[in-house]
Amino acid sequence: MSAHQAEGPSGGQAGRLIDLVVARLLVTDDVAAAKFGAGSPVDDPVREREVLDQVRARARDAGVDPDVAVAFFRDQISASKEVQRGLLAHWAAHPAEAPTTRPDLGAIRERLDELTAGLLHELAAALELRARCAARPARVAPAVRARARGLDALHRRAVDAATRSVTA
Numbered sequence: 001m002s003a004h005q006a007e008g009p010s011g012g013q014a015g016r017l018i019d020l021v022v023a024r025l026l027v028t029d030d031v032a033a034a035k036f037g038a039g040s041p042v043d044d045p046v047r048e049r050e051v052l053d054q055v056r057a058r059a060r061d062a063g064v065d066p067d068v069a070v071a072f073f074r075d076q077i078s079a080s081k082e083v084q085r086g087l088l089a090h091w092a093a094h095p096a097e098a099p100t101t102r103p104d105l106g107a108i109r110e111r112l113d114e115l116t117a118g119l120l121h122e123l124a125a126a127l128e129l130r131a132r133c134a135a136r137p138a139r140v141a142p143a144v145r146a147r148a149r150g151l152d153a154l155h156r157r158a159v160d161a162a163t164r165s166v167t168a
Ligand SMILES: C=C(O[C@@H]1C=C(C(=O)O)C=C[C@H]1O)C(=O)O
Pocket: 028, 031, 042, 043, 044, 045, 047, 048, 051, 076, 077, 078, 080, 081, 109, 112
């Protein structure tokens, strides 16, 4: 089987990476709910530093250049903040749709940390495939579109932003 065929009709390798990108963005909805309830700001530079330090420390073992991994996660963080801002603005304008419970941010961050290992692993696999297969970028975009189909515009834009380094 060639590298192209290994990707399969539903995006295969790229699809697994995109699925995790989407999963991280959906956990972000809970982050927004936690911050809405607590009145906390979207931006938390200390936590961002922790996430990026963790990524840099784990990247080489996962088989990704640490700078590439950090750049990819900067996009995940920025996409996450866009989703949070969009949700908080929506809830402010439509209080009836705002969350009525306040999830625990600490527990949510543990879920984000658990996703980090998988994202690094799939990023490594996707980049390796790209190195072996010149047509790869054209194959990632359909996988992104397929995964984004069930999402609203806010989350679709975030998926696009979070995957720009692997679709470009
Ligand atoms: C997700 C959060 O919100 C923002 C986005 C982060 C991320 O995507 O990892 C980290 C810190 C915050 O600036 C959070 O506070 O945990």
